[in-house]
Amino acid sequence: MRSLDLTIRLEWVAAAAAATVFYKMTGVSWWLFALLILVPDLSMLGYLAGPRIGAIAYNALHILIAPLVLALAGVLFGGPVTTAVALVWIVHIAVDRALGYGLKLSTGFQDTHLGRIGRDRGKLSS
Incomplete structure (x- = not known):
C-alpha cells in the first residue's frame, strides 16, 4: 500500500472515530x-436489477451528503435521535472508505472510484 493510500485510509479511520465519539455524546442507546x-449495505440489493441500478442504489446510501444534512438538521432542530442516525451512517461510510470500498461504477460491484476491490484489485483502468 502506498504512503498516500495509507494516509487517506487513516483519515477515514479518524472520521469514523470522531463520528463514534459524537454518537456517544448524543446519549442515544448503543x-x-x-x-x-x-x-446502508442493504442498498446492494439494487444489484439484483443489474450493475447500473445497483451502483446508483449503493452510491445513494454511501455518499456523505445525505448523512451530513441529516446530522445538521438533527443539531439545528434538537433531534438527538436524528443526529445519532446520521452519525451511524457517517461511521459506516468512513469505515467502508478506510477498508478501501469506494463508490461503485456502473461496470460492476468490484469497480469503485478508489479502484478495483477483491482478487482483481488494481486491474481497473481509469
Whole structure:
C-alpha cells in the first residue's frame, strides 16, 4: 500500500472515530448503533436489477451528503435521535472508505472510484 493510500485510509479511520465519539455524546442507546450500522449495505440489493441500478442504489446510501444534512438538521432542530442516525451512517461510510470500498461504477460491484476491490484489485483502468 502506498504512503498516500495509507494516509487517506487513516483519515477515514479518524472520521469514523470522531463520528463514534459524537454518537456517544448524543446519549442515544448503543443498541440503535448496532441495529443501524449495516443498514446502508442493504442498498446492494439494487444489484439484483443489474450493475447500473445497483451502483446508483449503493452510491445513494454511501455518499456523505445525505448523512451530513441529516446530522445538521438533527443539531439545528434538537433531534438527538436524528443526529445519532446520521452519525451511524457517517461511521459506516468512513469505515467502508478506510477498508478501501469506494463508490461503485456502473461496470460492476468490484469497480469503485478508489479502484478495483477483491482478487482483481488494481486491474481497473481509469
